[in-house]
Amino acid sequence: MAKLPKTEELLRINFQPPKTGWQETPVDFKPGTWLYAGKAESLETVGLANPRQWSPEDEDWKLPENWKEIILEGLRERLGKFRSLQLFMDTCVRCGACADKCHFYLGSGDPKNMPVLRAELLRSVYRKDFTTAGKIFGKFAGARELTPAVLKEWFYYFFQCTECRRCSVFCPYGIDTAEITMIGRELLNLVGLNIDWVVTPVANCYKKGNHLGIQPHGLVDSFEMLTDDIADITGVQLDLSFNRKGAEVLFVPPSGDVFADPGTHSLMGQLMLMHEVGLDYTLSTYASEGGNFGLFTSHEMMKRLNSKIYAEAKRLGVKWILGGECGHMWRVINQYMDTMNGPADFLEVPVSAITGTRFEHAKSTKMIHITEFTADLIQNNKIKLDPSRNNKHVVTYHDSCNPARAMGLLEEPRYILKNVCNNFYEMPEETIREKTFCCGGGAGLGADENMEMRMRGGLPRANAVKYVHEKHGVNMLSCVCAIDRAVLPPLMHYWVPDVNVCGVHELVGNALVMKGEKEREESLRFEPIGTEEDNDV
Amino acid sequence: MEQAALDLKSLLTDNKDTLLTKWFHLVLETYPKETARHFGNQKxxxxxxxxxxxxxxxxxxxxxxxxxxxxDRIFKALDRILRITAVQDLSPSKAVSFLFLLKRVVREGLAEELREGKCLQELLDFEDKVDQSILLAFNIYLECRETIYKMRLHEVKTRCDILERINQYNN
Structure with missing residues (x-):
């Protein structure tokens, strides 16, 4: 007879986690925490390495035979190419300033989500093969061999970092851990390790111009649905133009806003505003994506996808580019575009034809954010607003990571919000502006299969929203990022169910008094103005 | 006077700081050591x-x-914790285990006083309440997990709707 455990043994629960060191604790791929592998056909479309069918939970990841050589050679090449990487590998003194700043660490308690330790995953391999101390002293110098288990750990944790850069704000040496993640992902891509939520949008964008793979006629139809809705709500018919040569401005929104609520409402607000002030702009069915998931793949891919916006601007002969309510698009534009594809000499420094304001800060990229454009209009009294139409909303503002930390877009959205609604409250200081907490789904992690991990990563943000919800009755979380608008609604549904999510320009659209409009009875969500709204996800 | 000192309700009130701190640190032991330190210290x-x-x-x-x-208040307080433990790297049993720990904390923390045996009935009543809250915790835990799955389903469904629309345009 088999030996049965005694009652006391069954009742004894071990509350202690394993006592192995971090280097000896392998990754456990539990459902809900990792993302599906990139589809082979998507990898093939953009010429990424090792296209095949595989899954992170498989034992065999079907790596190329010389995978180790490829990775180490890739690291050597990048250490030579990016001086920042060499510095980031060498300068960390493990002071711990970043340790408790990561939303994934704060929401999961997993020590490998401390930015210092996440970087150490790569640094330990760097030490082993690229430093004298590591070569001689091995583990005693914090070095370790690159093995399949280490590679799996890289995949798990580098696709568990949203590249939000909150940790870098606190690093006394200015180490940008997001860039370490970016290099980690680049190296993984060399042997065909990518996630589908990144690589399929990249392939779609490359082939058809946007993440969803919408073809030109589909895109036009979709915009027309939005203008039909605007006509129903306001009585004003908008006349959009596509691929129009000679327009003054090329407007590039993130494609998510064309299709998915609540982004659609925000895009409607932007279209209404541009119509109202008579901006001479055109949309492109080819450069129809503001987002750039190349940023989450490799520098080369980011450059390739970014170039299409500028190529289209050149083809159409516009003077400057206006970007929609997008997040990471602005990291690409402000931090990388100029050295990748710039300077955009064939364009002009953006000047608002309505106010005459010259946007000097964009004199090299020739591209400004819609909230900069709108804030300038309000500042110069060029639009009529009725903030009481947003009275049912008690609003707070979530600084989207990239606009806040990568371009310093802090005041413009707030200035707009204070002009379009009467009830605005800030979240606590340590959770906003450059210290903002990530939504938990940026950098390609907004998939459904890792929902549990998203809830962990989004906890610090939700916790701050809950605070203002309880203190001030906040019921609307506004933002300027399409990924936020996709990721924050379920986050709120789980943590703070009475709070909805919107783009800043949805509130602008509600408040905007248009010439020739009928009496507004409904908001851009077709909800009666001034009554409680449906909170269902 | 002597009876008042042995009253469990008073004992729990008088020793609240010690017992609550002990309970809190026991609960944090489910996390790795450095994390437990961080979660336990920060203000x-x-x-x-x-x-x-x-x-x-x-x-x-x-x-x-x-x-x-x-x-109602117990439900809200349980929800506050279980909404977190339901999305941590914990098995269902570990996610609700913090309530079992309260029994241990009280039995060990008040061992001397309880040895007198005069508030045995009160202790049994108290532990009954803990048991009831464990059942409630189980419901809340499951509701949280179901919410996660429903949200996943909602996202998949939304994506399917979008794809349907795209296909419609592409035809």
């Missing part, structure tokens, strides 16, 4: 949302179970 609720919410939740549960036992 700011925004720099330490898990530690803060777990501590506040335990505090409320402790008060309710030892003094008032208001079901």
């Amino acid at each position: 700011s609720q925004f720099a330490n949302p898990i530690g803060h919410n777990i501590f506040e939740g335990l505090d409320e549960i402790y008060d309710e179970l030892s003094q008032y036992a208001n079901e």
